[in-house]
Amino acid sequence: MPILEVTDLQKNFATQIAVNKLSFQLDQGSIFGLLGPNGAGKTTLIRMITGIFYPDEGSIRFQGQPFDPARHIIQIGYMPEERGLYKKMKIGEQALYLARLKGLSSQDAMRKVKEWFIKFEMQSWWNKKVEDLSKGMQQKLQFVITVLHEPKLIILDEPFSGLDPVNSNLIKDEIYKLARNGSSIIFSTHRMEQVEEICDHIILMNKGEKILDGSVPGVKQQFKENLFAVGVEGAANPGDNGWKPESPAFEVVGERDSQWIVKISEGYRSNDVLRYFIDNGKGITAFTEILPSLNDIFIRLVEGTPLARQFQAVKSSI
Amino acid sequence: MSKMWLITRREYLTRVRNKTFLLSTFLLPVVFILFIAGAVLIQLKTKTHNRIAVIDANGFFSDYLKGDSALTFDFSPGIDSLNYEQHGCSAVLIIPKLANSGKTECRLKYKKALGLEQSSALDDRIHDAVTDHMIYEQTTVSRAKLDSIRQESDITHVSSFEDSGPTARASSQTSAYIIGYVSGILIYLLTFIYGAAVMRGVMEEKTNRIAEVMVSSVRPFELMWGKITGIGAVGLTQFLLWVVLLGAIGFIAQAVIPHDTLSNLPTNGPMSGGAAAATAAIKAQSSGFNFSHFIINTNMGLIVFCFLFYFIGGYLFYSALFAAVGSAVNEDPQEAQSLMLPITLPVVFSFVIMTVVVQDPSGPLATWASIIPFSSPIVMMARIPAGVPGTVPYWQLGLSMALLVLGFLGTTWLAGKIYRIGILMYGKKPSWKIMWKWAFRSN
Numbered sequence: 208m209p210i211l212e213v214t215d216l217q218k219n220f221a222t223q224i225a226v227n228k229l230s231f232q233l234d235q236g237s238i239f240g241l242l243g244p245n246g247a248g249k250t251t252l253i254r255m256i257t258g259i260f261y262p263d264e265g266s267i268r269f270q271g272q273p274f275d276p277a278r279h280i281i282q283i284g285y286m287p288e289e290r291g292l293y294k295k296m297k298i299g300e301q302a303l304y305l306a307r308l309k310g311l312s313s314q315d316a317m318r319k320v321k322e323w324f325i326k327f328e329m330q331s332w333w334n335k336k337v338e339d340l341s342k343g344m345q346q347k348l349q350f351v352i353t354v355l356h357e358p359k360l361i362i363l364d365e366p367f368s369g370l371d372p373v374n375s376n377l378i379k380d381e382i383y384k385l386a387r388n389g390s391s392i393i394f395s396t397h398r399m400e401q402v403e404e405i406c407d408h409i410i411l412m413n414k415g416e417k418i419l420d421g422s423v424p425g426v427k428q429q430f431k432e433n434l435f436a437v438g439v440e441g442a443a444n445p446g447d448n449g450w451k452p453e454s455p456a457f458e459v460v461g462e463r464d465s466q467w468i469v470k471i472s473e474g475y476r477s478n479d480v481l482r483y484f485i486d487n488g489k490g491i492t493a494f495t496e497i498l499p500s501l502n503d504i505f506i507r508l509v510e511g512t513p514l515a516r517q518f519q520a521v522k523s524s525i
Numbered sequence: 526m527s528k529m530w531l532i533t534r535r536e537y538l539t540r541v542r543n544k545t546f547l548l549s550t551f552l553l554p555v556v557f558i559l560f561i562a563g564a565v566l567i568q569l570k571t572k573t574h575n576r577i578a579v580i581d582a583n584g585f586f587s588d589y590l591k592g593d594s595a596l597t598f599d600f601s602p603g604i605d606s607l608n609y610e611q612h613g614c615s616a617v618l619i620i621p622k623l624a625n626s627g628k629t630e631c632r633l634k635y636k637k638a639l640g641l642e643q644s645s646a647l648d649d650r651i652h653d654a655v656t657d658h659m660i661y662e663q664t665t666v667s668r669a670k671l672d673s674i675r676q677e678s679d680i681t682h683v684s685s686f687e688d689s690g691p692t693a694r695a696s697s698q699t700s701a702y703i704i705g706y707v708s709g710i711l712i713y714l715l716t717f718i719y720g721a722a723v724m725r726g727v728m729e730e731k732t733n734r735i736a737e738v739m740v741s742s743v744r745p746f747e748l749m750w751g752k753i754t755g756i757g758a759v760g761l762t763q764f765l766l767w768v769v770l771l772g773a774i775g776f777i778a779q780a781v782i783p784h785d786t787l788s789n790l791p792t793n794g795p796m797s798g799g800a801a802a803a804t805a806a807i808k809a810q811s812s813g814f815n816f817s818h819f820i821i822n823t824n825m826g827l828i829v830f831c832f833l834f835y836f837i838g839g840y841l842f843y844s845a846l847f848a849a850v851g852s853a854v855n856e857d858p859q860e861a862q863s864l865m866l867p868i869t870l871p872v873v874f875s876f877v878i879m880t881v882v883v884q885d886p887s888g889p890l891a892t893w894a895s896i897i898p899f900s901s902p903i904v905m906m907a908r909i910p911a912g913v914p915g916t917v918p919y920w921q922l923g924l925s926m927a928l929l930v931l932g933f934l935g936t937t938w939l940a941g942k943i944y945r946i947g948i949l950m951y952g953k954k955p956s957w958k959i960m961w962k963w964a965f966r967s968n
Contacts, residue, residue, distance in 0.1 A: 289734045291735040291738065
């Protein structure tokens with residue numbers, strides 16, 4: 208059973224449709240990338256899933272039941288992009304307070320907070336105030352607060368911004384661990400390399416609509432351009448010795464790292480390329496399919512649309 | 526434990542534990558007392574004495590015009606309107622020959638004004654002198670007899686009783702005035718101090734960017750309401766501590782300061798607001814006015830209940846609006862100022878009405894201003910000490926309370942709508958029109 212089913216979800220603001228007839232499903236234990244340029248409607252979508260906004264149309268089902276913010280919010284952990292903490296409050300007290308607001312009893316809250324503080328080596332921070340912490344430290348605290356009540360659905364909006372590689376990896380590992388333990392994660396970001404690394408499944412939004420939906424390998428397959436890299440023996444640079452492969456089966460589109468980059472023609476297969484090189488007596492050292500990066504796909508899909516819609520102006524006229 | 530209670534508790538504890546709270550709680554009564562003591566002391570020590578030269582064309586005023594510690598008269602021959610200052614006089618009074626019919630104009634010439642109080646005293650003195658002269662001239666009463674009659678006739682005193690059906694209850698206009706005034710000022714101050722605290726709290730949550738973290742755990746309305754109740758509880762705590770502290774200081778003051786000093790305090794001096802009320806209170810307490818008697822005879826319980834009701838009601842009514850403003854603005858305090866104006870205006874206006882109402886607690890202005898929720902918390906408290914159900918009939922009190930409850934439910938509902946959207950909005954400051962849309966748009 209999917210943990211979250213969103214069907215035809217729509218949210219209108221005064222001058223535009225922020226989310227337009229959007230549907231997707233999120234399976235238990237999966238890590239889901241929500242991508243899109245600024246102003247695509249990601250935050251609005253997340254705010255509907257977290258019960259901050261009511262949708263104008265469509266439905267959200269949480270664990271098979273109609274989503275009820277009052278009841279289900281406890282099972283959701285949300286780390287918004289616009290995040291912050293009470294600056295004057297002590298770290299420990301703050302973590303306890305926010306944990307209790309998530310519905311934990313005071314003993315449970317204390318136990319969990321201590322557990323996570325030990326895990327992230329934050330024990331010595333307990334009596335410090337937030338204003339004394341660095342941005343990265345605040346980020347870690349924010350992550351702890353988001354996941355500490357063991358939510359079934361965790362929504363992370365740009366969780367790695369401001370983190371050094373060591374702490375990024377620490378949090379990344381925790382995300383994997385949480386997913387392995389059955390939590391589902393929605394991960395919203397602009398950083399495509401992270402999405403490729405972490406996510407099982409992505410949707411790409413633009414102008415409030417879903418323009419892409421699928422698993423990361425599936426999407427790459429969908430957008431592949433039948434490009435292959437072919438390495439042949441004895442050539443530091445394949446074009447140097449004057450020989451250039453020519454065949455109706457493919458077209459050479461470039462050279463890279465001592466390899467030919469070829470594009471297979473309509474009606475031919477990769478085997479036809481290999482056969483050509485073998486028939487010409489070339490020893491093949493490498494043969495790899497070149498799949499587009501998500502970044503390329505992202506740019507290709509949203510190109511030509513104004514990346515940053517003037518969302519601020521729209522927001523203030525709601 | 527409900528989430529709202531957690532929020533209320535945090536708001537309360539973080540504020541009560543704050544050093545500013547302790548300082549303001551313990552220093553303010555001391556500053557207040559010092560201020561009043563200073564004002565009274567200045568009044569006592571710097572009472573000006575005026576010596577007035579008199580040029581009398583009638584010849585009898587020198588016998589009848591009586592001076593006192595504040596005003597003395599100089600009838601030396603040779604004084605005129607040019608040289609009175611050389612004779613050590615601050616003004617010269619020229620009394621022409623009195624006409625047999627109609628008013629005669631006496632002229633006072635001065636460089637430095639006498640002030641309202643002494644001008645009116647001078648008027649009375651001249652009038653008394655003319656009366657005394659006429660009685661002496663036109664009747665057979667001797668001067669000595671006339672003076673003794675004047676002294677001996679001062680033997681009556683008016684006590685007021687509030688007519689409440691078969692029984693009558695002793696009341697005191699002075700104490701009604703003082704309690705009304707002080708309650709009005711307190712509610713006014715507390716509404717402002719704690720309303721602004723709510724606004725700052727909301728702005729803090731917004732600028733610290735914690736608002737969205739919070740509203741993903743609790744409903745925005747719970748967050749707002751928790752803040753309002755938490756800060757309101759801080760207000761009540763502080764108020765109760767002030768009452769205890771002021772009571773203690775008052776008790777000590779009574780034991781330490783000699784009784785004479787207190788009874789010599791001027792009551793009707795041209796002092797401003799709180800100082801006048803406070804001086805009146807001290808004087809009333811020491812000059813034959815029996816405070817304990819008053820407590821027994823006035824419905825103190827009702828006054829305390831109403832004070833708490835109107836304080837809480839007024840606070841809730843206005844703090845919700847302050848919260849809405851706090852949610853709509855960004856970091857810039859200037860923005861808050863301009864949006865606050867429509868909220869502060871009715872509060873200030875109520876205060877002005879209150880100063881009129883303590884003088885005339887039964888007039889139509891008093892009645893209506895104490896019923897309409899915008900002004901009722903401040904104005905009604907100025908009327909209640911004058912008497913319930915005499916001055917304030919039960920229906921007025923009931924209607925006023927009911928409307929205040931409806932009023933704060935209304936403002937809270939309205940503010941909740943604005944707050945819900947405002948707290949997540951950054952960027953341009955919204956206009957009133959946009960906030961109106963937030964409030965009345967169906968979702």
